[in-house]
Amino acid sequence: xxxxxxxxxxxxxxxxxxxxxxxxxxxxxxxxxxxxxxxxxxxxxxxxxxxxxxxxxxxxxxxxxxxxxxxxxxxxxxxxxxxxxxxxxxxxxxxxxxxxxxxxxxxxxxxxxxxxxxxxxxxxxxxxxxxxxxxxxxxxxxxxxxxxxxxxxxxxxxxxxxxxxxxxxxxxxxxxxxxxxxxxxxxxxxxxxxxxxxxxxxxxxxxxxxxxxxxxxxxxxxxxxxxxxxxxxxxxxxxxxxxxxxxxxxxxxxxxxxxxxxxxxxxxxxxxxxxxxxxxxxxxxxxxxxxxxxxxxxxxxxxxxxxxxxxxxxxxxxxxxxxxxxxxxxxxxxxxxxxxxxxxxxxxxxxxxxxxxxx
Amino acid sequence: xxxxxxxxxxxxxxxxxxxxxxxxxxxxxxxxxxxxxxxxxxxxxxxxxxxxxxxxxxxxxxxxxxxxxxxxxxxxxxxxxxxxxxxxxxxxxxxxxxxxxxxxxxxxxxxxxxxxxxxxxxxxxxxxxxxxxxxxxxxxxxxxxxxxxxxxxxxxxxxxxxxxxxxxxxxxxxxxxxxxxxxxxxxxxxxxxxxxxxxxxxxxxxxxxxxxxxxxxxxxxxxxxxxxxxxxxxxxxxxxxxxxxxxxxxxxxxxxxxxxxxxxxxxxxxxxxxxxxxxxxxxxxxxxxxxxxxxxxxxxxxxxxxxxxx
Amino acid sequence: xxxxxxxxxxxxxxxxxxxxxxxxxxxxxxxxxxxxxxxxxxxxxxxxxxxxxxxxxxxxxxxxxxxxxxxxxxxxxxxxxxxxxxxxxxxxxxxxxxxxxxxxxxxxxxxxxxxxxxxxxxxxxxxxxxxxxxxxxxxxxxxxxxxxxxxxxxxxxxxxxxxxxxxxxxxxxxxxxxxxxxxxxxxxxxxxxxxxxxxxxxxxxxxxxxxxxxxxxxxxxxxxxxxxxxxxxxxxxxxxxxxxxxxxxxxxxxxxxxxxxxxxxxxxx
Numbered sequence: 029x030x031x032x033x034x035x036x037x038x039x040x041x042x043x044x045x046x047x048x049x050x051x052x053x054x055x056x057x058x059x060x061x062x063x064x065x066x067x068x069x070x071x072x073x074x075x076x077x078x079x080x081x082x083x084x085x086x087x088x089x090x091x092x093x094x095x096x097x098x099x100x101x102x103x104x105x106x107x108x109x110x111x112x113x114x115x116x117x118x119x120x121x122x123x124x125x126x127x128x129x130x131x132x133x134x135x136x137x138x139x140x141x142x143x144x145x146x147x148x149x150x151x152x153x154x155x156x157x158x159x160x161x162x163x164x165x166x167x168x169x170x171x172x173x174x175x176x177x178x179x180x181x182x183x184x185x186x187x188x189x190x191x192x193x194x195x196x197x198x199x200x201x202x203x204x205x206x207x208x209x210x211x212x213x214x215x216x217x218x219x220x221x222x223x224x225x226x227x228x229x230x231x232x233x234x235x236x237x238x239x240x241x242x243x244x245x246x247x248x249x250x251x252x253x254x255x256x257x258x259x260x261x262x263x264x265x266x267x268x269x270x271x272x273x274x275x276x277x278x279x280x281x282x283x284x285x286x287x288x289x290x291x292x293x294x295x296x297x298x299x300x301x302x303x304x305x306x307x308x309x310x311x312x313x314x315x316x317x318x319x320x321x322x323x324x325x326x327x328x329x330x331x332x333x334x335x336x337x338x339x340x341x342x343x344x345x346x347x348x349x350x351x352x353x354x355x356x357x358x359x360x361x362x363x364x365x366x367x368x369x370x371x372x373x374x375x376x377x378x379x380x381x382x383x384x385x386x387x
Numbered sequence: 388x389x390x391x392x393x394x395x396x397x398x399x400x401x402x403x404x405x406x407x408x409x410x411x412x413x414x415x416x417x418x419x420x421x422x423x424x425x426x427x428x429x430x431x432x433x434x435x436x437x438x439x440x441x442x443x444x445x446x447x448x449x450x451x452x453x454x455x456x457x458x459x460x461x462x463x464x465x466x467x468x469x470x471x472x473x474x475x476x477x478x479x480x481x482x483x484x485x486x487x488x489x490x491x492x493x494x495x496x497x498x499x500x501x502x503x504x505x506x507x508x509x510x511x512x513x514x515x516x517x518x519x520x521x522x523x524x525x526x527x528x529x530x531x532x533x534x535x536x537x538x539x540x541x542x543x544x545x546x547x548x549x550x551x552x553x554x555x556x557x558x559x560x561x562x563x564x565x566x567x568x569x570x571x572x573x574x575x576x577x578x579x580x581x582x583x584x585x586x587x588x589x590x591x592x593x594x595x596x597x598x599x600x601x602x603x604x605x606x607x608x609x610x611x612x613x614x615x616x617x618x619x620x621x622x623x624x625x626x627x628x629x630x631x632x633x634x635x636x637x638x639x640x641x642x643x644x645x646x647x648x649x650x651x652x653x654x655x656x657x658x659x660x661x662x663x664x665x666x667x668x669x670x671x672x673x674x675x676x677x678x679x680x681x682x683x684x685x686x687x688x689x690x691x692x693x694x695x696x697x
Numbered sequence: 698x699x700x701x702x703x704x705x706x707x708x709x710x711x712x713x714x715x716x717x718x719x720x721x722x723x724x725x726x727x728x729x730x731x732x733x734x735x736x737x738x739x740x741x742x743x744x745x746x747x748x749x750x751x752x753x754x755x756x757x758x759x760x761x762x763x764x765x766x767x768x769x770x771x772x773x774x775x776x777x778x779x780x781x782x783x784x785x786x787x788x789x790x791x792x793x794x795x796x797x798x799x800x801x802x803x804x805x806x807x808x809x810x811x812x813x814x815x816x817x818x819x820x821x822x823x824x825x826x827x828x829x830x831x832x833x834x835x836x837x838x839x840x841x842x843x844x845x846x847x848x849x850x851x852x853x854x855x856x857x858x859x860x861x862x863x864x865x866x867x868x869x870x871x872x873x874x875x876x877x878x879x880x881x882x883x884x885x886x887x888x889x890x891x892x893x894x895x896x897x898x899x900x901x902x903x904x905x906x907x908x909x910x911x912x913x914x915x916x917x918x919x920x921x922x923x924x925x926x927x928x929x930x931x932x933x934x935x936x937x938x939x940x941x942x943x944x945x946x947x948x949x950x951x952x953x954x955x956x957x958x959x960x961x962x963x964x965x966x
Contacts, residue, residue, distance in 0.1 A: 418787030433825035495717035522905030529727030630814030
């Protein structure tokens, strides 16, 4: 990992990261909530911390914001160490899950709060507030109180309130949780467009896969206080680094197999290379499997049931070993979907898209 | 510093602000220190002194204590004094009967609050809270007026012709009891209302939906759920009626002795401070015993609120 | 049994509601009677009243001792309220927002003087004062009532604080507010209703308290309850009825004011 700016001759394509989280840890009493988390976020990038509740994603966010002090490691923004910097001096803007709008202040006073705290004169403040409200399409709402706003409007006020500070990093803690499903989708797209338009570096926290896949340039999948994998959605989907990531994102099939001499034999006879040795687990996605007639291959099973997922048909096949394998096929492959009870054989389309993990 | 540069001096905190910031940001105990200090000096230490006075022989001269030696004589004297026993027994029975009667009269009001509409609720709240904003003397005086020789009860009965001479209601145990119950009624009602408001009104609906009569709902659903409120109300009413001074003094006449009036007499009139100490201590200890009993009973009847073990 | 049984059920519930109504009447009747008596023209307390006069109310304010007692109680009420706000609000802040180990212990500690019977506290303060040469006075009375009732202020403010979204203060900090600014612009405005409610209760206690005051009040600075006690015990004048009438009216007015401004949801006793 590099420290300090690149020298004059080595102008690398990627500039120094805006936010650098380096081996951050956090303990509460005897419980370790974060362990050795490292992540670099580049200018204008949207990264999502994704994981189930209790995985530490919110804790990490709060450490970056300064609400909690990390027990180890470093947090740098634009190369400056943040550990000694108080919350109100960090160049970050936080959008809370509950939006935390000040109920006793108008929209205008909410949005202009940070300016008032810094002593910005009224005339300038009024202009900047109007600008911020326009950015989130809430012009004219100055005199309203938060209680009079809808959920979506409240969220936009919360965003305008931080945008006005021109923060280096935008931190959003499950901002769509409080919205109903229909609104969520459109707000996600809108927000991503806004962030990209303003070129803001952002970190989202969510437990919702769909949200992560929609909003992010990169996803950091977390579990039990550690970052398991931080990569683009495509990479995570096609090349999950661990069994946990594979299981958490998208649908996956797992089975046990034996790694021998640098190879694992797949149930249909093909092989995939691996550096592991001994008992291992193999994973592949449903769309990497194909259903053929029962006599066509060695991996046999019967169709238990099927369901439609958009343009795909997802079959649940009970194999002779007892395990259920999910196979996805395009609808147009067959005139009509296979019936329950139909005998089939399964084959792997591309062995290289099978992942081998330690047990 | 990666922040838009502001002209220095604008928004810079002064010394006072910076001190407060330092005190607040640690989220420490600092803001509470003044209160702790005052409480120590005005409450905790005096209690210790009270304790020590009860267990020592002191010589008082000109209102100040001259000498002090450890002694259990005051305590043993008190415990072997029949007057003490009767006085405390009287206080205890008075307090317990007051508590029981307050429950009998107060619970229906809370029930009415539960099933009543908005205006009923408001009326009940006003009628219950308003008396608490007046002093005990005012409320006790009202009973003097009502129960006195020429008071409401007697005048009305005489006017109707039921009696020829005024009944002697004042200065009896009954007068004190009636006064205590009425005066402490709000203290029983408010916690009950608090607990009842917290519970889902749909529980009542569900119970009736399942075919329960209203009495059945009351007995099987509402009553058990209101036990915490009953516990709190009983504890408060008991403490107040056990230690109240005004009501027995005014409604019971000069010779009516209960624990509180006894303390008053010992401390203010006969200046027997050690005795006063011991009486106070006995009062506190017995009060505590009853309160603990109430807490245990409440605990027992709310077993269902306990979470999973471990 | 749970079966619907109409007659017994109706009778039972009817009985309960009848008792409830009786209790409500019982709550208000004595005060009403006192107010009625206070307009009586006769110079002794009797029922039913004869005539109608405001003479006793006027006389209340002509009695030097009564007026002085009222002013004393007023002073005590204000002092107690002031001290409770100054001592209690920061304590509530420490209890609700503190990140040290003894937050529960602190809450309990503050509650101790309140749990003890008022007379015991009064006696204890009197004795302790005698030991150090502090004699009963209006200030001793004020400070002893303060420690007695402090827990109510702390509890009222604390419970409001606990229901306040902690994210509000974090947001303020993130939006460049120093801890002091956050307190001043976000926390305090939102705490105001609770502080006011607490202030009403502490003022009333300071004004009306007898159990602690009777041992700690200054000989020359008799508060109203003590003065009334003497009056009631040794005279039979409707004067007391008039004073009571004033208190009752003030109580109702205060209640209406409180309910109009912050609603009657402060059943936090």
